[in-house]
Amino acid sequence: MKQRFLLFSFLLTLGGLQAQNRITGNLQSNGNFFIADEKIGATGTPQYDYQKFGAESWVNLNYSNWGFDLGLRFDMFNNSNLLNPQGSFSGEGIGRWFIKKKIDKFEASAGYLYDQIGAGIIFRAYEERALLIDNALVGLKVGYNFNENWRIKAFTGHTKRQFKTYDSTVRGAVLEGFIKPDSTKAFTLAPGIGVVARTFGDETVNDIVNTIATYAPQDSTGAQYNTYAATFFNTMTAGNVTWYLETAFKSKDVINDIFASNARGGVGKLVNRPGYTVYTSVSYAAHGLGITVEMKRTKDFAFRTVPFPQTPPIQGPLNFLPPMAKQNTYRLTARFAPQTQELGEQAIQIDLKYKINKKIAVGLNISDIQDLNGKELYREITPEVTIKQSKKWQLIGGVQLLHYNMPVYQGKPDPKDESDPIEFLGGGRADYVDGLTPYGEFLYKFSPRKSMRLEAQYLLTDDEFGSWVNVVAEFGWAPHWLCYVSDMYKIPHHNAAEYPASKTKYDGLHYPSVGLVYTQKANRFSIAYVKQVEGINCAGGICRFEPTFHGVRLNISSSF
Amino acid sequence: MKNIFYVLIAASMLFSACAEKTLVIPELSAGKKRILIEEITGVNCPNCPDGARELKALQNQFGKENLIIVGIHSGGNLSSPISGSKYDFQLQEGYDMTNYIGTLFGLPSASINRIENLADETPFLIGGWAAQVSAELDKDYGLDIFVNNTYNAETRSLDINVNLAPENPINEEVRLTVVITQDSIVDAQYEGTIILPNYMHQHVLRDVVSKTDGDIITEDLGANALVKKTYTVKLSEAWDAKHCNVVAFLQRGSGKNKEILQVAEAHVVE
Structure with a gap:
């Protein structure tokens, strides 16, 4: 009411x-x-x-x-x-309201607020509709600009949970600045320091105590109401080089260690441990060459409103850890995407782009993610070439070499391959998906208004369900119409009888889709018949399992 | 800059009150003592159905989760198949276990936690089971055992994970025995002078995964230690996995005293 x-x-x-x-x-x-x-x-x-x-x-x-x-x-x-x-949710109401006022150097906001500190490692309130993450801070934020280069802000509130809030409270502050020592030189610093504290609500603490009370003595752990996190971050720009560094620490926090074996012989228990994350990114861009190197090491940095698994588990985050793998857009190169491991990972990603001339550009992306003991979790190597012929056509071609730890990312075993077609990638080891995916995309413009885009990928693997092929054809009549047709096909196993039924169940099946999009100024309408196989859907390193979809999708978006 | 300094001090005060009252986590203790009853029985034993009924009554009285039963068909001729039998439940390992436990006087009889009966110096009792169960349930050695099974229906491979979790230290030799039993097997059984062709046999010993006299635990079993043991077996095609159970128990291992300190049971397929 x-x-x-x-x-x-x-x-x-x-x-x-x-x-x-x-x-x-x-x-x-x-x-x-x-x-x-x-x-x-x-x-x-x-x-x-x-x-x-x-x-x-x-x-x-x-x-x-x-x-x-x-x-x-x-x-x-x-x-x-x-x-x-895998469930159903109904509800309607005010999903967000806010009011913001600036009074000279002072600024105040109240309501449902989106914001982050640094790269979001200790605090990020944001919305990701593709996964229905909406963890807006329901509360108050105040800020003060000391001068044009330095400002401070502080906030407190509860984290949004659909049309309610979690019972834990959050408070935090950040001081951010900008330093340019010499106005004649291209050298700047943008440092910042932030702190966040989360206080569990009574209900959550009772749940924690009651949960620990069911444990065997060997699994008993301490707990506390408050957890504190602090971060230091800085962006240094020197000529063509940009270097970002963020180092964050967290005091003891009750977290759900889903990989810890418990005394009862199962897996998963609450633990009470401090954590840290170090993230850095160095990029260089000049003379047609672009290089970005990212590195990250995380230990026990799950920072959540409540420690218990939510439905689905991605709900209830207080922070955001930057993903360390290429954000693939093609359906088959994105099929095995790695979820950021909050409990522990060390990762490096190198992204290289070089424009040889006006027509040809080459790129190489290498991602390598390990657990803190050096066990390989994810490795992706993707060389790519782009050939552009004036404004008439463009061709992108590449190949993805993939090594993906199935139990860690999807909680499913993957037996040793008997006849791995790409043994050189990983030797068909148990628990790993090894994939080789050549892909291509061809864009042809018949006229400035009429264009055609074709894309194809072939995922060659003996793991999970085996090899797939996916083709997409898209035709555009600017500015209004766009239609597409696609088919993802599960290539049957030659020796299907030798495999368990769970591996061959999709053999020979087609997953076609056909869609039509109409755009009228700021209005966009689309209708599509979609058949989509089960798999992992990720956005920004946050992933979840999504079952098979079969049906008709309607979308309307409009700005006014 | 001076302003920034003051604000930093003010902001840090927001977080300075870090000390907080310690949360009280209840003191945890090992799980309740459970009892192992090793019943020696046979399909050719006219009185054994009485023993099975008595054990069921005891489970109803003391709680099914507190009384874990293993039915060992090791009674010689009394356990041999009879007219109409589809199966032979006798196992060499069953006989070995029986011989290890002590001297058998007749069927049906049962060893309750392998406690020696002082009167006749045998752990096998005939009658008086309820009193012995009641006495054993009063004991508590501060020890728990957890059994976790992972079964692959396609390969029939069973991974058994046994965790020994003592709350109090154990400073003597102890042995771990792991067996597989099967429930709900329909087969012939003598009762009195008649043969029951569709008798439901429960808790039938199918396999001894460890040594029959138990595997000696060499790891430290200090207070709140956690010792993990893993076994892998392949289930026979003749066994119905959904009616199979894994029973694991820890006993005193040196000398004559073979008392069972704790036992646990878990279905192969949950």
Whole structure:
């Protein structure tokens, strides 16, 4: 009732003010019709079994006047599988509101706030709709600009949990600056220091104590209400070189160690340990050459509103650890994406790009992720070449060499391969997916308005379900129409009888999709028939399992 | 810059009150004592169905989770297959275990935690089971055992993980025995003078995974230690995995005293 009153008052106010100022906003709506198909595993969720339709929608309004910024967002979920791909979530209401006012050097915001400290390692309140992560800080933020180069801000509140909040409270502060010692030289520093404290709510502490009380004495651990995290970060720019460094520490925190074996013989228990993360990124760009080297070491840096596994587990983060692998966009090169390991990983990523001439550019990406004992978790090597013929056509070709630890990233075993077609990659070792994926993309412009894009990938592997091929053809008639058709095909095993049924269940199946998109100025409408195999969906190193999808997807997005 | 310094001090005060009252975590103790009953039985034993009924009654009285039963068909002729038998439940390992436990007087009889009966110097009791179970349940050695099974239905391979978790130190030789039992086997059984063709046999010993007299534990079993033991076996095609269980128990190992300190049971397929 309160929310309705708030919405009504807000709209009335805006109505009265509309004559003076323009309201901006946007709308995004998704609708999914689910078509059950046991053959491909599209079954067993409420949407397939009886709900048949799911939808989610966000309507966002913004208004500024007299130094105030106001925002209001209506969220609606109707039998939606976005929160939990294997469940159903319904709810509607005010998903976000905020008010912001700047008074000279002082600034204050209240409501549902998005913000981060540094790269987000100790605190990041953000929204990632593809995974329905929305951990806005529901509270107050104040800031003060000492001068044009130095400012401080502090905040406190609770973390958003759909239309409620988690019971833990968060408070934090950050001091950020900008230093240019010599105005005649291209050398700058942008240092910062931040602190965050999280206090568990009574309900969470009771749950922690009650959980530990069920443990065998060997697994007993301490616990506390408060955990403190601090970070120092700096961006140094010197000519063509940019160097970012962030070092963060966290005091003892009750975290869920999903890999720890417990006395009962199972896996997983609450532990109470301090943690740290060191992240650095150095990049150089000049004369057609671009190099970025990133390194990260993390130990016990899960920083969450509550330590218990959420549904799905990606919900409830307080921070964000930068991913250390290439953000692949093609369906088959993205099939085995690594989830950031909060409990421990050491990683390096090198990204090289060189423009040989106006027509040819080459690139190389190398990612290597290990656990803290040096055990290989993920390795990807992707050389790529881009050939561009004036404005008429462009060809991208590359190959991905992949080594992926299945039990760590997906919690599933992967037996030793009997006949690995790409043994040189990993020797068909148990627990690892070894994949070789050549890919290509060809863009051809018939005219400035008419274009065609073709892409194809071939994933060669003996692991998980085996090899796949995926092709996409897309035709665009700018500025309004775009249509595409694609098919992902599971190449059958030659010797299927020698494998367990779980490995060959998708052999010979096609996963076609066809879609049509219409764009009219700031409005975009799309409809697509989609058949999509089960797999891992990631955004920014945060991943979750998503079951097979079969149905029709409708999307509307609009800005006004 | 001076302003920044003052603000930093003020901000740090937000976090300076780091000391907090310690959270009280309840003192944890090892799980409750469970009892192992090794019943010597046979399909050719007219009185053995009485023994099975008595054990079921004891489980109802004391709790099924507290009484773990292993049915050993090691009674010589009384355990030999009879007319209509589809299976022979006798195992050499079963006989070896029985001989190791002590001297057998008749069937049905049962060893309860391998406690020696002072009257006749045998751990096998005929009657008086309830009193012995009750006395054993009152003991507590501050020891727990956890059994965790991982079964691959396609290869029929079973990984057995046994964790020994003493709360109190154990400073003597102890031995770990791991066996596989099977429930719900329908086969012939004598009762009195008649043969019951569809008798339901429970807790039938199918295999002894460890040595029959137990594997000596060489690791330190100090207070709150955790000793992990792993076994891998392949289940026979003749056994129904969903009715199979793993039973693991730790006994005193040196000398005549073979008392069982703790026992645990877990289904092969949960």
